[in-house]
Amino acid sequence: MTNLTVHTQPAPPASKPAIEPPLWLLAELTYRCPLHCVFCYNPVNYADHARELSTEQWLDVLREARALGAAQLGFSGGEPLLRDDLEVLVREARQLGFYTNLITSGIGLTDVRLDALKAAGLDHIQLSFQDSTQQLNDFLSSTRTFDLKKRVAASIKGHGFPMVLNCVLHRFNLPHVGRIIEMALDMGAEYLELANTQYYGWARANRAQLMPTAEQLREAEAVVARYRKEIGGRCTIYFVVPDYFETRPKRCMNGWGSVFLGIAPDGAALPCHTARSLPGLEFPNVTEVSLREIWYESDAFNRFRGVGWMKEPCRSCEERDRDLGGCRCQAFLLTGDPANADPVCDKSQAHERVIQVVKAAEARAVSNERPVLFRNDANSRKIARDHSQVRAVGTGIAIADAGPGSPGGCA
Ligand code: SF4
Numbered sequence: 001m002t003n004l005t006v007h008t009q010p011a012p013p014a015s016k017p018a019i020e021p022p023l024w025l026l027a028e029l030t031y032r033c034p035l036h037c038v039f040c041y042n043p044v045n046y047a048d049h050a051r052e053l054s055t056e057q058w059l060d061v062l063r064e065a066r067a068l069g070a071a072q073l074g075f076s077g078g079e080p081l082l083r084d085d086l087e088v089l090v091r092e093a094r095q096l097g098f099y100t101n102l103i104t105s106g107i108g109l110t111d112v113r114l115d116a117l118k119a120a121g122l123d124h125i126q127l128s129f130q131d132s133t134q135q136l137n138d139f140l141s142s143t144r145t146f147d148l149k150k151r152v153a154a155s156i157k158g159h160g161f162p163m164v165l166n167c168v169l170h171r172f173n174l175p176h177v178g179r180i181i182e183m184a185l186d187m188g189a190e191y192l193e194l195a196n197t198q199y200y201g202w203a204r205a206n207r208a209q210l211m212p213t214a215e216q217l218r219e220a221e222a223v224v225a226r227y228r229k230e231i232g233g234r235c236t237i238y239f240v241v242p243d244y245f246e247t248r249p250k251r252c253m254n255g256w257g258s259v260f261l262g263i264a265p266d267g268a269a270l271p272c273h274t275a276r277s278l279p280g281l282e283f284p285n286v287t288e289v290s291l292r293e294i295w296y297e298s299d300a301f302n303r304f305r306g307v308g309w310m311k312e313p314c315r316s317c318e319e320r321d322r323d324l325g326g327c328r329c330q331a332f333l334l335t336g337d338p339a340n341a342d343p344v345c346d347k348s349q350a351h352e353r354v355i356q357v358v359k360a361a362e363a364r365a366v367s368n369e370r371p372v373l374f375r376n377d378a379n380s381r382k383i384a385r386d387h388s389q390v391r392a393v394g395t396g397i398a399i400a401d402a403g404p405g406s407p408g409g410c411a
Pocket residue numbers: 033034035036037039040041042077078079104105128375
């Protein structure tokens with residue numbers, strides 16, 4: 001049974017009472033992945049950051065995070081199964097009292113590894129599909145993996161794991177939402193996460209091709225609503241409308257430095273998994289600084305905590321405690337300044353940019369397409385090297401839309 005009460009440290013000093021401990025640790029074990037998804041949220045320059053923490057270093061991260069109070073742990077990547085020490089890490093996490101979730105493409109999840117992960121105490125598995133059809137699934141990942149994923153889903157259930165089936169949605173597969181739900185039901189998934197694309201990383205590079213139309217979203221929402229009524233509690237379906245179609249931003253990561261602590265493969269500690277795209281921030285590394293100091297003391301985790309950093313219109317806005325100004329990465333990508341209001345908000349002076357992107361998607365529905373950009377090492381290195389809008393920032397890169405003449409994508 002998961003023990004969430006032990007291993008916690010005393011609260012931080014009284015001088016910083018507002019900072020609560022992290023609850024959710026995301027361990028991105030590697031950026032390596034056998035798939036090449038066009039919407040991957042890994043940094044577009046991931047190929048420049050091949051260094052990975054050792055097993056011992058990851059074990060230290062788990063112990064420190066649990067001591068801080070983190071209770072939920074996701075093993076992610078890239079593809080975490082490419083680490084042959086995954087079972088060692090899961091076993092330690094279980095002994096520490098974490099609730100553990102494996103976030104995987106399913107490639108490499110053999111019966112042997114499922115047995116070992118079960119014995120190590122893994123609690124939950126999230127399996128991703130790109131679509132309900134072999135053709136589109138295999139196209140979007142640039143691999144022939146659809147049939148293998150289906151076999152893996154059956155094995156996961158055969159081993160008695162609770163399963164989340166995850167499918168990232170965009171203009172190519174939104175018309176298939178009903179079939180994706182049917183697939184999840186057939187596979188016995190307890191949860192289905194229909195994750196509308198967030199436009200960071202490779203999805204940002206392919207935004208012009210992936211952005212759906214408002215009509216596609218409305219139709220998909222109606223299908224989801226119908227299924228929810230029909231299936232009751234058989235499978236819980238999550239469907240969140242993408243930011244670009246809203247007039248208020250979401251409370252991103254439940255607030256910067258609020259509950260989420262992400263560790264990149266090389267040990268960089270991140271307040272959200274795309275924070276490396278932001279300029280002017282140095283993200284401390286767990287090999288050099290303790291997690292406690294990172295969480296409570298570092299500039300990276302304090303910069304956008306709470307509301308003290310806000311500029312107008314957020315500073316004097318009566319809604320600021322509800323959304324905390326939205327997403328810092330989106331603010332930077334669309335305005336060039338991460339301290340601006342998220343331009344999804346219609347109080348932002350830059351909201352027109354969001355409207356223009358959506359309008360462009362409507363117009364493009366009847367126009368010719370340009371090719372999508374697949375996530376692979378060659379493209380990663382090319383983007384980092386060539387693109388005039390890429391600014392080297394520490395170990396990450398930033399691609400901003402703001403300013404005259406800026407392109408619609410980084411491809
Ligand atoms: S989104 Fe696709 S390419 Fe990216 S880590 Fe997941 S499976 Fe790999």
